[in-house]
Amino acid sequence: MSPKNQIDDYRKAVAEGKRYLRKQRLQQEKMILEETKKPHTLLSPPLKSLARMSELLSQNYLEGSYVNGIKKVAWFSSGAPTEILQSLGFFLYTPDNHAALCGSRRVAVEYCEAAENVGYSRDICSYARTDIGAFLLNKTPVGKIPKPDLIVVCNNICQTILHWYQAMGVYYDAPVFLIDTPFLYEDAQDHQVEFVKNQLEELAEVAERISGNTFSMKKMTAIGDIGMEAAAVWLEILNKAKHRPAPITTFDAFILMGPIVAMRGQKVTLDFYRDVLKEVDERVKNGVAAVITEKYRVLWDNLPIWYRIKWTAETLASHGIAAVVSNYTLSWADSAQKLDPNRPIESCARTYLKSLLNRSAGYKLNDMKRLIKEFDLDGVLFHSDRSCKPYSLGQEDQRAILFDELHVPGLIMEADHNDARVFSEEQVANGINAFAEMMG
Numbered sequence: 001m002s003p004k005n006q007i008d009d010y011r012k013a014v015a016e017g018k019r020y021l022r023k024q025r026l027q028q029e030k031m032i033l034e035e036t037k038k039p040h041t042l043l044s045p046p047l048k049s050l051a052r053m054s055e056l057l058s059q060n061y062l063e064g065s066y067v068n069g070i071k072k073v074a075w076f077s078s079g080a081p082t083e084i085l086q087s088l089g090f091f092l093y094t095p096d097n098h099a100a101l102c103g104s105r106r107v108a109v110e111y112c113e114a115a116e117n118v119g120y121s122r123d124i125c126s127y128a129r130t131d132i133g134a135f136l137l138n139k140t141p142v143g144k145i146p147k148p149d150l151i152v153v154c155n156n157i158c159q160t161i162l163h164w165y166q167a168m169g170v171y172y173d174a175p176v177f178l179i180d181t182p183f184l185y186e187d188a189q190d191h192q193v194e195f196v197k198n199q200l201e202e203l204a205e206v207a208e209r210i211s212g213n214t215f216s217m218k219k220m221t222a223i224g225d226i227g228m229e230a231a232a233v234w235l236e237i238l239n240k241a242k243h244r245p246a247p248i249t250t251f252d253a254f255i256l257m258g259p260i261v262a263m264r265g266q267k268v269t270l271d272f273y274r275d276v277l278k279e280v281d282e283r284v285k286n287g288v289a290a291v292i293t294e295k296y297r298v299l300w301d302n303l304p305i306w307y308r309i310k311w312t313a314e315t316l317a318s319h320g321i322a323a324v325v326s327n328y329t330l331s332w333a334d335s336a337q338k339l340d341p342n343r344p345i346e347s348c349a350r351t352y353l354k355s356l357l358n359r360s361a362g363y364k365l366n367d368m369k370r371l372i373k374e375f376d377l378d379g380v381l382f383h384s385d386r387s388c389k390p391y392s393l394g395q396e397d398q399r400a401i402l403f404d405e406l407h408v409p410g411l412i413m414e415a416d417h418n419d420a421r422v423f424s425e426e427q428v429a430n431g432i433n434a435f436a437e438m439m440g
Helices: 003-036 049-066 083-087 095-104 108-117 126-137 160-172 190-211 217-242 250-256 258-262 267-286 306-317 344-353 361-374 395-406 425-439
Strands: 073-076 091-093 150-154 176-179 296-301 321-326 379-385 410-415
Touching: 003 049, 049 091, 049 250, 049 258, 049 267, 083 190, 083 217, 083 344, 095 108, 095 126, 095 160, 095 258, 095 306, 108 126, 126 160, 150 160, 150 190, 160 176, 176 190, 190 344, 217 250, 217 258, 217 267, 217 321, 217 344, 250 258, 250 306, 250 321, 258 267, 296 361, 306 321, 306 425, 321 425, 361 395, 379 395, 379 425, 395 410, 410 425
Parallel strands: 073 091, 073 150, 150 176, 296 321, 296 379, 379 410
Antiparallel strands: none
């Protein structure tokens, strides 16, 4: 097939797919509108924005299904800087988001088992096992996973992600570029920022060669500014839950966070979050409570339980518990600052060093204390995530300190963000019931 015919087929397939997805979104919006007319006792109907979010991510996966041979493809970890890659015209894909989607679609266990059958341990991250299993089975709920020309991984969220992405590099015969971020026990030191900055400059050179395009600092800064502005709007949305009653819960945020993770730096993402903010503001104006009988307000620590989002939200709501904030969703709001146009690479390095999981347990504890005060919280839900050990580390001590110092009780729930085989509905339900009594 000639390059022209391939491009024409690509454009036609994407255009047809977008028309179909738009029709789906309109149908979903109609269903949500009908839900708003019905009486509700636990949770308010979902935000209309959820339909638009689903359309946005589906469009992104749609393009990814046809993009090989049209654009160069870069995979990136969720904590990796994307500004350089976007400025060079790469199509971006993040396995982290794909794994989360597999979890929410309840196909992750099948994929995890496929990875385990070839020797991957159940003790490693279920995101990693999900993505590796998807490759081994050649199955995915998103159509087709684009083959990478470059894989960029940043270890500012965990060490497992490095080995996971290296394995995918072997499977796809693609180069893997590591951005090594020094762990921060205090504020970032100049030499640490310089260390990451040098790596980003090297990434620009490598990505330039692979893309065949010329790196533009001006274009990178413009993309970074859009991403930072989207992060600022995302932060504003999350902070609306400080209002009583909270217009959204952290379960809404878990779902709405998809674009800020996978598509930050794109104008469509910024426009989307501006629309979400308007819808949330309308809820505040009209006194709409996300949890109808909000009685207790809590922090959710760690990743969500993707395959039990709705059940968990409803179980908490049945006790009048509103999970109004999560340090996980806030992780993609931490970059809510402008890239310095005079030092774009340096300011990018400084921003991506600040990831919550790249900082000490003491920093995380102090951040929890801040959130408890700012959101006027009554308790903390600690998801002890079997798969995410870095995030779960120290939870027992953090719970004890928060109770001793602030008299705020905490519940530790044992589960896994993607692997439903280690989830006990009865155990979690009993724990939530006892937790409600503690706050009563």
